[in-house]
Amino acid sequence: MALNVVIGAQWGDEGKGKIIDYLSERSDYVIRFHGGNNAGHTVINKFGKFALHLVPSGIFHPKTKVIIGNGVVIDLQILLEEIKMLEKCKISLKNKLFISPRCHLIMPYHKLLDSLHEKAKGKGKTGTTGRGIGPTYSDKVSYNGIRVADLMNSKSFSKKLKIQLSIKNKILKTLGAIQLNQKSIEKVFFDFREKIKLYVREPFSLIQNAIKNKKNILLEGAQGTLLDNDWGTYPFVTGSTVLTGGINAGAGIPINKLDNIIGIAKAYLTRVGEGPFPTELAEDLGKKLRTVGGEFGATTGRPRRCGWLDIELLKFACYINGFTKLAITKLDVLDNFPEIKICTHYTLRGKKVNYADGDANFLAKVKPVYKTFKGWGKPTKGITKYNNLPLEVKEYIKEIEKLTGVKIKYISTGAKRQEIIKL
Numbered sequence: 001m002a003l004n005v006v007i008g009a010q011w012g013d014e015g016k017g018k019i020i021d022y023l024s025e026r027s028d029y030v031i032r033f034h035g036g037n038n039a040g041h042t043v044i045n046k047f048g049k050f051a052l053h054l055v056p057s058g059i060f061h062p063k064t065k066v067i068i069g070n071g072v073v074i075d076l077q078i079l080l081e082e083i084k085m086l087e088k089c090k091i092s093l094k095n096k097l098f099i100s101p102r103c104h105l106i107m108p109y110h111k112l113l114d115s116l117h118e119k120a121k122g123k124g125k126t127g128t129t130g131r132g133i134g135p136t137y138s139d140k141v142s143y144n145g146i147r148v149a150d151l152m153n154s155k156s157f158s159k160k161l162k163i164q165l166s167i168k169n170k171i172l173k174t175l176g177a178i179q180l181n182q183k184s185i186e187k188v189f190f191d192f193r194e195k196i197k198l199y200v201r202e203p204f205s206l207i208q209n210a211i212k213n214k215k216n217i218l219l220e221g222a223q224g225t226l227l228d229n230d231w232g233t234y235p236f237v238t239g240s241t242v243l244t245g246g247i248n249a250g251a252g253i254p255i256n257k258l259d260n261i262i263g264i265a266k267a268y269l270t271r272v273g274e275g276p277f278p279t280e281l282a283e284d285l286g287k288k289l290r291t292v293g294g295e296f297g298a299t300t301g302r303p304r305r306c307g308w309l310d311i312e313l314l315k316f317a318c319y320i321n322g323f324t325k326l327a328i329t330k331l332d333v334l335d336n337f338p339e340i341k342i343c344t345h346y347t348l349r350g351k352k353v354n355y356a357d358g359d360a361n362f363l364a365k366v367k368p369v370y371k372t373f374k375g376w377g378k379p380t381k382g383i384t385k386y387n388n389l390p391l392e393v394k395e396y397i398k399e400i401e402k403l404t405g406v407k408i409k410y411i412s413t414g415a416k417r418q419e420i421i422k423l
């Protein structure tokens with residue numbers, strides 16, 4: 001039995017979906033504990049290629065139950081589309097998918113406010129996915145949220161919606177946006193309720209029993225450490241706690257029950273949206289990485305910014321999350337680069353500085369110091385044995401282990417489930 005955790009070690013898009021899918025084969029439960037449909041976990045398996053936004057990635061395994069924990073914010077329309085897509089592949093979700101009634105709902109005004117806030121911030125915008133994530137979490141924190149449990153009770157839902165619309169319509173009017181109508185929202189949401197009610201169940205005792213009965217449990221992190229609301233590059237972050245610590249609040253699991261905390265990092269680095277990125281590559285090399293790596297958002301299709309692996313950031317992620325192991329993904333993307341760099345540390349005005357010393361403005365000013373590696377120039381795609389890797393790759397991998405102090409357990413050499421080296 002093990003309680004495994006998968007957390008993004010960078011700015012999201014680390015290839016968590018593939019590792020989660022691989023690990024969930026042996027999992028009795030897969031649980032999401034934060035974020036919403038800003039996430040897009042790509043899974044390629046015998047059923048096809050999927051970008052899952054809300055349903056935990058373990059859904060494809062016949063014996064695995066999946067739980068959307070209370071820390072997740074839900075856009076019901078997207079969730080229902082995902083359920084429909086899975087049912088088309090003959091994947092039944094009955095008694096397999098559980099949704100916590102404590103989850104907060106992404107309401108139509110949250111999505112409108114997300115884009116209005118971004119517009120108002122102009123050049124200083126965060127570059128959100130536009131899915132209403134930030135406004136939903138801010139309503140949760142300020143006691144203005146509407147939860148799945150409220151939707152299960154028409155009276156409670158209507159009462160809360162009425163109060164929220166009386167506030168939100170005033171804001172929307174001020175910002176020059178359309179007014180929202182209570183009856184139309186109720187019609188849509190009561191229809192949603194009929195379709196999701198069979199999945200709504202408080203999962204606390206289910207999870208507690210699973211832990212007691214020594215079941216295999218996998219916690220599926222979304223986004224990445226550097227997008228964490230507290231420890232990321234604020235305000236270029238997301239609304240949730242992305243870190244290991246978020247599991248306690250977002251899934252009701254005590255931290256001392258966790259066995260393996262696996263950090264997922266790409267062999268290079270990407271970022272979508274705005275914010276500082278010390279190792280970002282200029283057009284030529286950046287474009288090559290983007291093209292070879294297929295670095296376009298699974299959720300929004302936006303081109304991702306690309307750069308070299310940044311050990312200063314990875315070391316921070318290892319420490320704050322307490323990673324016990326690392327998985328390095330998309331190694332094969334670097335196959336045809338004559339030179340590969342790793343940023344070992346930063347300096348500012350000639351002095352060594354650390355990521356946690358400052359904020360986003362500080363990070364925009366630091367100077368990355370690089371170590372250069374000779375490229376391996378040979379295909380690594382699909383390799384499943386460590387011994388079959390070129391010598392230069394082994395050196396690269398060993399250097400990451402040495403600099404972070406965390407052992408690498410998995411190396412992903414392609415998008416397919418079996419394209420992986422287990423160490």
Ligand code: IMP
Nearest residue numbers: 012038039127128129133237238272273
């Ligand atoms: P939000 O989560 O939509 O509010 O977006 C806030 C920031 O997080 C933006 O920079 C997004 O691009 C980024 N972001 C949110 N979710 C993901 C993700 O799953 N992968 C990568 N970036 C993300």
